[in-house]
Amino acid sequence: MKNILIALLLFAVFILGWLSETRLRKKMFTKLLSFERKGQKSKYFQLLEAPVAKICLSARSRELLKLDYFLTYGDIANVKKIVSKFIKKPSNLTKNNNLLIRLMRSYVLFLEKNDQESILKLENYLKVNCKTAEIEKEIDQLHRVYLEPDQNLLAELNNQLKVANEPQQKLIIYDRLIKASESLGLNKQAKEYLLEMKKVANKTIKLEEF
Known part of the structure; x- marks a missing residue:
């Protein structure tokens, strides 16, 4: 009976902890979105470095959110820095939709800025790491729209x-x-x-x- 009570208490603690973290995440994302829309860069990045962000999000997720901000404001220099980190290693992008979406957005930015070196590097990475007909067609069409x-x-x-x-x-x-x-x-x-x-x-x- 004692073991059952302990198990129930542990389960209750787990549920309460999970609910608390879920609420924290929701509140944090609401603030991040507000800061991004208002262009409040310092507040956005301070929140990403705050303890609550490090508790609720992995380092990779925080890096993706940083990339989101730079993409929103067309900050190509910082987009290139973060993208270069992500494309150093192979990744199965067919199973990593969050990264794929950001890389495709980065590809469009590179095309808009006519950054030929970045275009070719990212284009090759996408084709090698996301071998789906749909993505290949999308890359091909974007390339033609902007360049040919x-x-x-x-x-x-x-x-x-x-x-x-x-x-x-x-x-x-x-x-x-x-x-x-x-x-x-x-x-x-x-x-x-x-x-x-x-x-x-x-x-x-x-x-x-x-």
Whole structure:
């Protein structure tokens, strides 16, 4: 009977500890998001180094959150530093979605900044460590949008637009159509895509408010 009571007490302590940590994590993420949105860099990074963050998050998770902030504000120098740490070792990105998403966002930033060396390094890493047809197609299309746009790409994107169901998908496709059209000197066409993109965005905002 005594052993059962001890076991129950230990279980209760475990549950209370787990609930307490869950609440701490939720509160911490809420604060981090608020600091990020307001651009309060010092507060964001101070919180990531606080004891509560070290208790609730692994060093790797904290590093990913640092990367999030730098990506949000296009801080390419710091993005490159953190990305270089992550791509030193092989990783099965098909089973590590959190890292894959951040690396893809970093890839887009490198393309936007036309950082050729970083583009090639990360592109090769992604292709080697995430051998899925979907990701390979995504990398290929992004590469073409930013570096090698042509009429075939515009046709491909327009075909994707016809079958896209989600507003977010449509916004991404329109963004790529605008970039590719501008690079090809098709400014009138780019403006038309921008108008359509704004319509989708406004409709999405209204739906979210509703």
